[in-house]
């Protein structure tokens with residue numbers, strides 16, 4: 001059997017397992033889509049949102065891209081954000097980065113990786129903002145880990161600058177933004193405690209009346 005055929009086999013087994021436990025499992029899921037969370041995570045295959053949070057299908061609306069970036073011209077992310085906030089009315093938006101992120105490591109080097117360099121430049125822009133703090137960390141690994149954390153905080157800040165989030169906050173103080181980092185080395189999620197539910201932490205130039 002080819003490796004990809006194994007995936008279809010796994011799917012059949014998974015369906016059987018679910019139906020054995022609950023015959024209505026899929027019928028219930030098909031009847032409504034009301035997730036409470038929007039997850040913005042890295043495409044890295046080691047960071048599957050539902051598995052690491054032990055959640056079921058239907059609980060987390062997910063957007064993933066390389067290095068979990070919130071880029072203001074990314075029509076894909078903005079569309080997901082708009083739909084999650086305005087239509088699904090998620091209560092929480094979680095940006096979850098992860099240690100050992102290849103995108104972060106690549107952005108910290110001067111090496112060219114081809115087309116993706118253009119995407120990684122967004123991380124270099126974050127590095128520039130925190131250059132003094134980051135350059136003072138002698139260990140490259142520790143510096144990468146700190147940039148992972150700082151980048152998550154900046155992506156949360158980027159979310160708070162969007163019209164989608166600011167309008168939702170004005171309407172009903174929702175959703176709450178969160179910044180987390182997942183450690184692929186031990187499986188644990190670290191909350192960076194950067195919760196935002198108003199524009200108090202947003203610099204004035206970014207606030208829409």
Ligand code: CO
Pocket residue numbers: 042043044066067068098100101102103104
């Ligand atoms: Co990554």
